[in-house]
Amino acid sequence: VFRYHDQIRTLPGAVAVRQALLDDAARYLDELAAESAEDPALARELAETYHRLSLLQGEIFSPSQERVLVALVNAEKATALAAGFVHRSDAQLPAVNTVVDMWLNRATIEARLGRMAASVESLRQAGAVAEAARARAPDDLEVISRLATLEGRIALALGAHLGQANLGRVTQAVDVLEHPLDLARGEVRGRWQTGLVPDDVPAPVGVQGLG
Numbered sequence: 001v002f003r004y005h006d007q008i009r010t011l012p013g014a015v016a017v018r019q020a021l022l023d024d025a026a027r028y029l030d031e032l033a034a035e036s037a038e039d040p041a042l043a044r045e046l047a048e049t050y051h052r053l054s055l056l057q058g059e060i061f062s063p064s065q066e067r068v069l070v071a072l073v074n075a076e077k078a079t080a081l082a083a084g085f086v087h088r089s090d091a092q093l094p095a096v097n098t099v100v101d102m103w104l105n106r107a108t109i110e111a112r113l114g115r116m117a118a119s120v121e122s123l124r125q126a127g128a129v130a131e132a133a134r135a136r137a138p139d140d141l142e143v144i145s146r147l148a149t150l151e152g153r154i155a156l157a158l159g160a161h162l163g164q165a166n167l168g169r170v171t172q173a174v175d176v177l178e179h180p181l182d183l184a185r186g187e188v189r190g191r192w193q194t195g196l197v198p199d200d201v202p203a204p205v206g207v208q209g210l211g
């Protein structure tokens with residue numbers, strides 16, 4: 001389905017066909033989901049597929065496919081299925097990192113819909129998974145960068161950037177901001193690390209001047 005979708009996405013008049021392809025895929029996934037409770041591998045595959053559906057349906061740079069409410073439904077299905085495998089002892093690190101991305105996507109959609117409290121909760125869920133990933137791989141730069149990124153996003157959602165929708169909790173945002181800033185500076189276990197400058201961290205730095 002995704003191969004065909006990607007092949008026709010730039011063709012004139014393909015919007016309806018693209019929507020139909022994604023909707024058909026979602027219905028098929030719904031039928032399979034009932035079988036995933038006892039099968040962690042299937043749960044992971046379905047969760048990752050729902051996640052991709054959500055990304056395509058909610059993509060900002062394709063207005064004709066910007067179906068935010070539908071994207072949120074599939075994001076919720078992805079995170080619900082993820083609970084079936086992400087905390088297992090045999091869950092692989094790439095799968096755990098993908099679950100972090102699922103929660104981040106869900107948080108982004110909720111924020112776009114103005115559901116800031118729900119968005120912050122999704123970011124905190126992402127944080128719990130990211131912390132679990134870090135416990136498994138404390139020196140993995142990708143894991144640390146994800147953790148810094150999402151904590152930076154929590155600070156933004158709480159009120160670290162007055163130029164975007166937030167909950168107005170500036171003091172709390174400043175407190176939350178300290179950890180991602182430390183991670184971004186590379187102050188991890190007393191070592192300087194390169195590559196730890198998440199996109200979301202520089203923006204809220206100026207909030208410290210609000211205190």
